[in-house]
Amino acid sequence: MVSRKAEVRAAVVPGETLERFFSGWIPPISAFFAAAFVHALLLFHVLAVAPLFYIWLERKVSARIQDRLGPTRTGGRFGWLQTVADGIKLIQKEDLCPGAADSVLFRIAPFMATVAAFMAMVALPVSRGWVAVSLETGAFLILALLSLEVLGIILAGYASGSKWALFGAIREAAQMVSYEIPLAICALVPLLAAGTLNLMEVGEMQSGFFLTRWLIFQNPFCFIAFFVFFTVATASVKRAPFDLAEAESELVAGFHTEYSGLRWSLFFMAEYASMFTVSSIATLLFLGGWWTGFGIEDLLDPLRTWGLGIPVKNFSVGNYLLNLFGCVVFLVKASLLVTVQIWVRWTLPRLRIDQVMTTCLKYLLPMSCVLFLGAAAWPLLLTSTLGRPILFGTPLGDRLGVAVRVTQPELQGDEASAGSIAAPPSPFFIGSRSR
Amino acid sequence: MGAIGLHHYMMISAFLLATGITCMVTKRNAIGILMGIELVLNAASLNFVALGKYTRLGLDGQIFSLFIIVLAAAEAAIALAIVLNYYNNFVTIDVDRGDELKG
Amino acid sequence: MTIDALLFWIFAALACGGALGVVLASRIVRMAFWLVVSLGSVAALFFLLNAEFLGAAQLLIYVGGTIVILVFGVMLTAGGAAPRLKATPGESLLCIAVAASLFGLCLFTVGSVDWVEVARRQGSISHENRPTAGTVGHGTHALGSALVGFRPAVVTTNKDGQPVKQVVLQTGYLLPFEIISVHLLVVLLGAAYLARPKQRREAGAIAASSGGPA
Numbered sequence: 031m032v033s034r035k036a037e038v039r040a041a042v043v044p045g046e047t048l049e050r051f052f053s054g055w056i057p058p059i060s061a062f063f064a065a066a067f068v069h070a071l072l073l074f075h076v077l078a079v080a081p082l083f084y085i086w087l088e089r090k091v092s093a094r095i096q097d098r099l100g101p102t103r104t105g106g107r108f109g110w111l112q113t114v115a116d117g118i119k120l121i122q123k124e125d126l127c128p129g130a131a132d133s134v135l136f137r138i139a140p141f142m143a144t145v146a147a148f149m150a151m152v153a154l155p156v157s158r159g160w161v162a163v164s165l166e167t168g169a170f171l172i173l174a175l176l177s178l179e180v181l182g183i184i185l186a187g188y189a190s191g192s193k194w195a196l197f198g199a200i201r202e203a204a205q206m207v208s209y210e211i212p213l214a215i216c217a218l219v220p221l222l223a224a225g226t227l228n229l230m231e232v233g234e235m236q237s238g239f240f241l242t243r244w245l246i247f248q249n250p251f252c253f254i255a256f257f258v259f260f261t262v263a264t265a266s267v268k269r270a271p272f273d274l275a276e277a278e279s280e281l282v283a284g285f286h287t288e289y290s291g292l293r294w295s296l297f298f299m300a301e302y303a304s305m306f307t308v309s310s311i312a313t314l315l316f317l318g319g320w321w322t323g324f325g326i327e328d329l330l331d332p333l334r335t336w337g338l339g340i341p342v343k344n345f346s347v348g349n350y351l352l353n354l355f356g357c358v359v360f361l362v363k364a365s366l367l368v369t370v371q372i373w374v375r376w377t378l379p380r381l382r383i384d385q386v387m388t389t390c391l392k393y394l395l396p397m398s399c400v401l402f403l404g405a406a407a408w409p410l411l412l413t414s415t416l417g418r419p420i421l422f423g424t425p426l427g428d429r430l431g432v433a434v435r436v437t438q439p440e441l442q443g444d445e446a447s448a449g450s451i452a453a454p455p456s457p458f459f460i461g462s463r464s465r
Numbered sequence: 466m467g468a469i470g471l472h473h474y475m476m477i478s479a480f481l482l483a484t485g486i487t488c489m490v491t492k493r494n495a496i497g498i499l500m501g502i503e504l505v506l507n508a509a510s511l512n513f514v515a516l517g518k519y520t521r522l523g524l525d526g527q528i529f530s531l532f533i534i535v536l537a538a539a540e541a542a543i544a545l546a547i548v549l550n551y552y553n554n555f556v557t558i559d560v561d562r563g564d565e566l567k568g
Numbered sequence: 569m570t571i572d573a574l575l576f577w578i579f580a581a582l583a584c585g586g587a588l589g590v591v592l593a594s595r596i597v598r599m600a601f602w603l604v605v606s607l608g609s610v611a612a613l614f615f616l617l618n619a620e621f622l623g624a625a626q627l628l629i630y631v632g633g634t635i636v637i638l639v640f641g642v643m644l645t646a647g648g649a650a651p652r653l654k655a656t657p658g659e660s661l662l663c664i665a666v667a668a669s670l671f672g673l674c675l676f677t678v679g680s681v682d683w684v685e686v687a688r689r690q691g692s693i694s695h696e697n698r699p700t701a702g703t704v705g706h707g708t709h710a711l712g713s714a715l716v717g718f719r720p721a722v723v724t725t726n727k728d729g730q731p732v733k734q735v736v737l738q739t740g741y742l743l744p745f746e747i748i749s750v751h752l753l754v755v756l757l758g759a760a761y762l763a764r765p766k767q768r769r770e771a772g773a774i775a776a777s778s779g780g781p782a
Contacts (some may be wrong), residue, residue: 503630
């Protein structure tokens with residue numbers, strides 16, 4: 031059985047990347063940019079559709095919590111097209127820029143926030159092999175890119191030339207910058223148990239039955255860290271009950287007071303894209319990524335060689351379908367977490383800014399430091415009492431299948447992935463190519 | 466234009482250094498001076514990492530750059546505290562106004 | 569031109585252009601914006617140099633932390649003099665002359681060394697002897713191992729032209745790492761104490777005490 035699995039995986043792993051596919055017809059630099067364009071388009075469609083869906087979901091969930099129905103007319107009985115209608119309305123609004131505003135920075139700021147929120151998805155895998163760039167420091171890069179959104183917010187507030195916007199921006203910047211610290215530390219707790227920053231490996235090692243494999247159950251510190259991470263992530267994307275920046279009852283609208291039309295909708299989309307991103311990170315780091323947790327994928331594993339070689343060499347239709355199933359599972363889990371965030375927003379009252387900062391710096395930060403210390407000392411504790419570093423099962427690093435190891439660019443000499451649609455070309459890492 | 470060699474990175478680093486020094490000397494705003502300091506530190510950091518890749522320095526270059534980043538963050542915090550005290554005493558951020566020793 | 573060269577020139581142009589923007593901008597918040605552009609491009613150059621961890625650290629700490637601190641400082645001290653402060657033209661000219669001569673000196677020094685020969689003599693880094701199989705040579709595993717003192721082996725050619733592998737075990741950087749961690753803690757405590765809320769002197773008191781226009 032083991033050798034059959036190994037040969038199945040080895041058969042489907044070396045794949046054609048999009049870049050090599052294009053460079054059969056056009057010169058290499060154009061092939062590179064064409065491949066990058068296709069990847070960016072795919073990613074952007076996921077990221078553009080997700081906010082549309084979540085905005086609709088928020089309106090429906092908030093309506094039900096408030097004992098009403100929400101959108102019921104646009105696009106059928108459930109108001110599917112409400113967000114699209116809102117988008118069309120926003121696009122045709124006048125593009126205002128206040129007289130006291132610094133016009134260049136005023137115009138650039140929404141793009142800075144949106145680009146930072148969307149760029150974090152470049153290193154996030156959604157299924158086996160389905161990632162834009164497979165980085166060994168993927169988790170760290172996502173945390174770094176999420177922290178760039180603060181700049182867009184500060185510039186928006188400052189450049190608006192209005193004191194409501196400035197106060198909102200200062201509060202918002204203080205909140206986001208403070209909450210980055212427990213976010214990074216709580217994200218490190220399962221990464222300590224996993225032993226790698228590579229998110230593809232973190233996802234792969236959580237296959238199998240969930241109670242023994244998902245990183246949330248690896249040690250009690252990971253379990254608590256999930257809830258702390260989720261709270262901190264909700265604060266970090268400035269969602270209620272931590273949404274002082276856009277508190278309608280206090281600051282008119284905070285840092286985006288002076289924005290209208292498409293620029294405002296960019297901030298809105300950036301917020302929902304950030305919600306989706308931190309929920310995806312929580313899913314990947316804690317809740318098992320793209321695995322269902324009941325071992326269904328092991329039963330379906332022989333299907334991976336079905337349809338091998340159609341339409342290009344080394345692409346397998348069965349592998350693609352199973353990866354698609356994993357992607358759907360991942361998106362469902364992330365959407366469940368986003369629903370919890372929406373639910374919390376419409377249930378809990380808003381915190382004052384000093385309460386927000388106290389919660390972070392006096393409670394959540396020491397808590398996450400203690401969790402980090404505990405997670406670092408846990409293998410030591412187990413080894414000294416039980417004699418092995420992990421409570422059940424094999425150590426996590428040994429669980430990685432052949433499929434993941436062979437996707438490292440250097441071992442194969444080029445980039446590859448398991449018959450995927452978004453193969454990692456690693457264009458920016460000349461080391462793997464020039465070696 | 467051939468492959469990118471070490472001298473390309475060192476030229477970029479030299480440009481950042483010169484620009485950072487210009488910024489430090491020319492600006493009258495105290496925070497502008499701080500920005501010049503950040504540029505100079507980045508030039509050194511880039512130099513270290515480039516040397517780390519192209520010579521036998523190896524990963525030590527990256528480690529030194531990590532140290533540079535940490536120390537730059539510490540220095541920026543202290544410099545900002547000094548600027549705030551300066552503003553409290555002189556009500557302006559113009560460094561040319563700080564021409565009396567009496568506090 | 570290969571893709572790597574093209575990307576290098578794009579990010580190098582952005583870094584240098586951002587640095588020029590910092591010098592030439594007149595308003596402080598625009599200077600902060602150009603500094604973001606410059607430091608972000610330097611982070612991209614780090615990615616091109618295979619220093620991925622360092623590139624992410626640069627984005628997180630420098631762009632997401634230090635520049636935010638600087639902009640906070642701008643906002644907290646905005647109540648004072650006019651936002652545009654320019655140096656006198658004579659000072660600017662002298663400074664540009666000095667900076668240009670420094671830049672020329674650096675260029676001359678860099679250009680007069682044969683870097684290919686230097687690299688050949690020192691030997692290249694071999695990618696065996698890595699701590700874990702399957703990792704790319706410059707990732708976090710290699711960086712962490714180097715912090716402890718375990719470096720990748722160096723391959724040089726000896727007198728017969730045969731490749732010779734030297735295992736390199738040097739001192740690690742854990743002690744300096746701990747020292748700068750404590751240093752950072754002490755510095756931040758000091759900065760927090762220095763920046764505590766204090767009495768602000770009134771503008772009228774300054775004008776009276778300095779006796780006329782400064």
